[in-house]
Structures are given as structure tokens and as C-alpha cells.
Amino acid sequence: MAEPAIKVRNLYKIFGRRDREMVEKVKEGVSKSELLADHSHVLGLRDINIDMPEASIQVVMGLSGSGKSTLIRHLNRLIEPSAGEVIVHGEDVLQMSEKALREFRRHKISMVFQRFALLPHKTVIDNVAYGLHVMGKSKAEQKTGAMRWIERVGLAGYEDNYPAQLSGGMQQRVGLARALATDADILLMDEAFSALDPLIRTDMQSVLLDLQKELAKTIVFITHDLDEALRLGDKIAILRDGEIVQQGTAQEIVLDPADEYISSFVREVNRGRVIQAETIMDTPPPPGPPAENSIRVEKGTVLEEVARRMTEQDRDQAHVVNGSGEPIGTLTMRSVMAGMATPVLKDAIE
Amino acid sequence: MASLFNGLPDWLVEFPQLAGRDLRHMSRTIDQEYRAFSRAWGDAIENFFRPLLDFLLWFENLLIQTPWWIVLAVVVAIVWFASRSVKITIGTFIALILIGVFGMWEDTMRTLSIITVCTLLSIVIGMPIGIAMSRSNKLQAAINPILDVMQTMPSFVYLIPIVMLLGIGLIPGLLVVVIYAMPPIIRLTNLGIRLVDKEVLEAANAFGSSGWQKLVEVQLPLSLPTIMAGINQTIMMALAMVVVASLIGVRGLGQPVLQAITNQYFTQGVLNGLAIVAIAIIFDRTSQAYGKRLQRHREASHG
Numbered sequence A: 001m002a003e004p005a006i007k008v009r010n011l012y013k014i015f016g017r018r019d020r021e022m023v024e025k026v027k028e029g030v031s032k033s034e035l036l037a038d039h040s041h042v043l044g045l046r047d048i049n050i051d052m053p054e055a056s057i058q059v060v061m062g063l064s065g066s067g068k069s070t071l072i073r074h075l076n077r078l079i080e081p082s083a084g085e086v087i088v089h090g091e092d093v094l095q096m097s098e099k100a101l102r103e104f105r106r107h108k109i110s111m112v113f114q115r116f117a118l119l120p121h122k123t124v125i126d127n128v129a130y131g132l133h134v135m136g137k138s139k140a141e142q143k144t145g146a147m148r149w150i151e152r153v154g155l156a157g158y159e160d161n162y163p164a165q166l167s168g169g170m171q172q173r174v175g176l177a178r179a180l181a182t183d184a185d186i187l188l189m190d191e192a193f194s195a196l197d198p199l200i201r202t203d204m205q206s207v208l209l210d211l212q213k214e215l216a217k218t219i220v221f222i223t224h225d226l227d228e229a230l231r232l233g234d235k236i237a238i239l240r241d242g243e244i245v246q247q248g249t250a251q252e253i254v255l256d257p258a259d260e261y262i263s264s265f266v267r268e269v270n271r272g273r274v275i276q277a278e279t280i281m282d283t284p285p286p287p288g289p290p291a292e293n294s295i296r297v298e299k300g301t302v303l304e305e306v307a308r309r310m311t312e313q314d315r316d317q318a319h320v321v322n323g324s325g326e327p328i329g330t331l332t333m334r335s336v337m338a339g340m341a342t343p344v345l346k347d348a349i350e
Numbered sequence B: 001m002a003s004l005f006n007g008l009p010d011w012l013v014e015f016p017q018l019a020g021r022d023l024r025h026m027s028r029t030i031d032q033e034y035r036a037f038s039r040a041w042g043d044a045i046e047n048f049f050r051p052l053l054d055f056l057l058w059f060e061n062l063l064i065q066t067p068w069w070i071v072l073a074v075v076v077a078i079v080w081f082a083s084r085s086v087k088i089t090i091g092t093f094i095a096l097i098l099i100g101v102f103g104m105w106e107d108t109m110r111t112l113s114i115i116t117v118c119t120l121l122s123i124v125i126g127m128p129i130g131i132a133m134s135r136s137n138k139l140q141a142a143i144n145p146i147l148d149v150m151q152t153m154p155s156f157v158y159l160i161p162i163v164m165l166l167g168i169g170l171i172p173g174l175l176v177v178v179i180y181a182m183p184p185i186i187r188l189t190n191l192g193i194r195l196v197d198k199e200v201l202e203a204a205n206a207f208g209s210s211g212w213q214k215l216v217e218v219q220l221p222l223s224l225p226t227i228m229a230g231i232n233q234t235i236m237m238a239l240a241m242v243v244v245a246s247l248i249g250v251r252g253l254g255q256p257v258l259q260a261i262t263n264q265y266f267t268q269g270v271l272n273g274l275a276i277v278a279i280a281i282i283f284d285r286t287s288q289a290y291g292k293r294l295q296r297h298r299e300a301s302h303g
């Protein structure tokens, strides 16, 4: 596998004045509540290790207070760790001088915020151009750079408005354009869509996925919403009380939740949108060409899509093909439905 | 009462104060030291303030010697462009006309000039102090008590050392006014910067802003409404000091008031007092309207 874009190693964060000492206590096994009760220090993160792959979306999911914002702020060092390493493209962020860190933030990594964090006294175009302005680019470069992204996120015509004149969804488009305008390879998004209405949120998720197809950035996306995590994440890490409790693809997490805590989330998930055809197909496929009445689906297609096509074409069999078009397994309507059902329902059907 | 506490030792009945002789000795020593200091340094300090005095005199002369209708037109124009309010502009015009009609034009010009210079000076000195305070809790803790003293110490008390040092005239008057009027701009600059939205500041950091970029692009613009409120208060406090400053030879609307007090000229006192009030209201309404206009972008124009 290729070298990950971001590597986090043994990262600890404890809030309080004697945080370094407290790291030792936490390593010895002191819990978050004991640390608070006996030592008046807040455990933010405990022994975090993640490899975030290049050019894909890494989601970090967890309930409010689980340490998501704390973790993402270590990646551009808005927060100093108590112990550990953060390696971005081979460079240790925590060893950077103040000047190197500024250059790193200007060119290599940018960020989108939950409550947008736009500059209220600047127009949309000046907000989007902010990163370029900080870099010291000329007025003309700022303008062309900003306009390109304003158009790309669908805000053309609003460039002279102030943020307060825009709806929440539009404001976050400005936030996204501002982050993209610096051409940084890495994009940090801290609950970027959580403040938006459900419909607008889905809309913004589509905008992000579209952009990602074209730009192939390394995106770190924070959310407390499992559906959002499953829709966006190429890889997902689940955080609880400052610790990572499971890492894997959406499918891995849904099919094999690591503990009761995660199962309780996963129960409510629309599995049809997560589980892929090859996961539940019967193998090996029968020898010879596929049956006459069987439809063909590509590897990686989610079950909901398979079911939709089978229903549309009024068939109840399908065969899954790999990248080069060879059949690798078969599905029936019944197995697809069973795969989509939640575990409780599944028992009933089978 | 005394009988009730009979038999107690003396020092529990009467406060055990320093002997009168010791107190007198202490005061005399300090006074003498200060006199020696002012003899040694008075001239140097005066020279230091010389350029300021020249500027003040030049500005005062400019206002007085320019024909009244030009000054009137300029003031009304400034008020209009700052406030964009017909009401405030017409009010200013009428007030200035009345001031002229009642023979207070020249004194009003003098007061306008010293208030303008004092306000500018307070901003130029006070804002950097406020900015520094906002960056360090220690500095804030050190400066706040000084500001409390500046604001609550009766101004007559610090008239004494200033007059001993610099004599009577415009510069000591200016100092007295600035000392009294500067605390609000310092306090509110500090407060405004501390209240800037943490997330916006974090965003500025995340994009690699330098300290200066953060100050100029984020902290000052976002704290502007608070800073404007500070400037407004500073102007009001400077105006409140006009009469006190006239005690040490600052000419302007304060002097006729002082005269009126000593000679019981009721009408003269009231007229000049009203002129001070009129100027205060003009400054206040104009600077507030200007501050509001700067904040227009905060209003949602639709949905």
C-alpha cells in the first residue's frame, strides 16, 4: 500500500497545566473520569494511531465531546499535543518552527469550520481570497483565484454580498471555496455540514463528492452523524471518550461492529446503501456463461442499487462481474433483501 | 462613648497616627524632591511637548481665522458624510448658528480644537495600549488598576503635579484632559479584541495568518463597534473636562463658565454650558451614526 498522507502516532492530549505528567498516569491506565476527579485534568485524546490515505476521504466519527475537534486540530497544530507525533507527507508537524508552520498552513493544509467562521466584514470574494491574501498574492491573482472557486461551488453572482446576507448552506459554500482556493492538498472539515438543514446537508455532501472526484484531495471529515460518515468515508475511524474504538471501511464497520456501542449506532443504518454486492454474493459462480434471466452488476455496486435494477428489469437473479468483466459470483433477490435488512429483521426473514 | 471605653489603652481609643511633625516632614520632603525634579526636567519635558503645542495652536488658529461660514460648511459636511442623517446634520447647523448668534463662536472653536486634538491623542496612545493588554493577561492585570485611578482620582489632584511641572497653559491642560479621557478607549479596545469570535480567529490561524495579519484583518475590524463606543466615551469625557482644564489656562467655553461661577453671571454660565452640551450631542450622535454605518454588513438583507 502507498505511504499514507497523514500518520498520527501515539497521540495524547490532556487539557490542564501539568498535562505531560498526566500522560504517564493515563498510560498507566487512569480513566477519563478518574483523571478529572483526582487530578482536575481533562482527557482529550488517548493513544491515537491513524493512517490517513492519500487522495481519499477519512471520516472521524463520534458523539459530541468524544474529542473529534481536538483530534483534527492537531493535524494543523491549532492545538499542541501532550505527547505523540503527527506526520504529514513525511514531515513532523510538531517539530515545525513558527514560520514553517505558517507556510505549512498557507500552502499544504486548509480547513472548513462547523459554524463557517467567515469574516463578517468582508465580502464573499474577499473571504474566498483570504488564504491567497495571506500568502501575499497580488490583487489580480486573488480575484481570479477566488472567482474560479466561487463559480465552482455555485455562488457566481453573490461575490459582492456579505456573509450575513447568505443562507447557512451558501455560507458554507463560501467556507468550502475559501479552503479550496489555497490549492492545499489536505482539507480538514470539522463537522462542516452539521449546522445545516438535512436537505441542504445532503446537497453539500453531493457537492463535496463531486469535487472530490475531480480534485482527489486528502480530506479529513469530522461528523457525529453515522449516515454522513458512511456516505462520505472511504475510511472511517470511530472515537469514543478520546479513544479510537474501531477503524475500517463503511462496510467493515456495518458488518462487523467492534462492540456494543458501535452496534447500537449501526442498527439504524440503511445497510442497502453501504453493503456491496460482492460481500454477500454466492461464490464461486456456476461454470459456463451466466443464466439468460440474470442481470449483470459491477463489483462495488451497493445492494440498494442492485435491488433497484432487478426490480426495474423484473428479474430475480444477478451476477457480479469484476473489473475485467468476468463473473465472480451470483445474487438472488432474496439474498439481496436479506443483506439489506437490519440484523433483527434478517433473523426473521431467514 | 468615651466613658464606655474608659480604661482602655490610648492606642485603642484614638487611631495611632503618625505624629504631626513626622507627617509634615514627609510631605515637605516629597514636595521638595518633586520641585527639584521639575526644575531639572521641566524644560526638557516642555520641549518634548513643543511640537504638540505648535500643532494645537496652528489648528486653533485655523479654526478661528477661517471665515465662520467656511468652518460651518466644513463641519456640517463632515457630520453629513459621517452620519448620512438629515436630522443630525440640520441639528448641527442650527446649533452652530445659535452659538454664533450668542457670541460664543470663537470660544467654541477653541474647545473644538482641543477636544479634537485630545481625542486623536487618546486614540493614538490608547489603542496600542489596549491592543497590548488584550494579548497578555498579566499586562491587563497591571494596567486595569492604573486606569481605575486615572478615572476616579479627582482631577484637581493631578492638576497639582502637572502645574508644578509645566506651569499654566495649553499643554498641561491637554495632559489633564487626556489622562481623564483615555481610559475608555484603552478599556474598550482591550475588551473588543478579547470578545472577537474565537472560531473566526481560529480560521485566520488555520490559513497561516501572521500576528499582524490577524490584528489588521480580523481583530481590529471585528472589535470596531466596541472601539467606536470607546472613542465616543472618550470624547464625552474630554468635553466634561473643559471647565476643569480652563482652571489652568485652557481657553474656550470653559473659561466663561468659570467666570460665571465666580461672578454669579447666571445667563452667561447657562449659555456656555448649553454650547458645551450642543457640541457633546453633535459628536455623540455623529460618531454613533458613523459606527452604525460601519456595521451595515452585519444585517441580513434577506432570508
Ligand SMILES: Nc1ncnc2c1ncn2[C@@H]1O[C@H](COP(=O)(O)OP(=O)(O)O)[C@@H](O)[C@H]1O
Pocket: A015, A016, A042, A043, A044, A062, A063, A064, A065, A066, A067, A068, A069, A070, A071
Ligand atoms: N480547551 C479545553 N480545555 C479543557 N477541556 C477541553 C478543551 N477543549 C476540549 N475539551 C474537552 O475535551 C473533550 C473533547 O472535546 P472536543 O474535541 O471539542 O469534542 P467533539 O468535537 O468531539 O465534540 C471534551 O470533554 C471537552 O470538554
Ligand SMILES: [Mg+2]
Pocket: A068, A069, A070, A191
Ligand atoms: Mg467538535
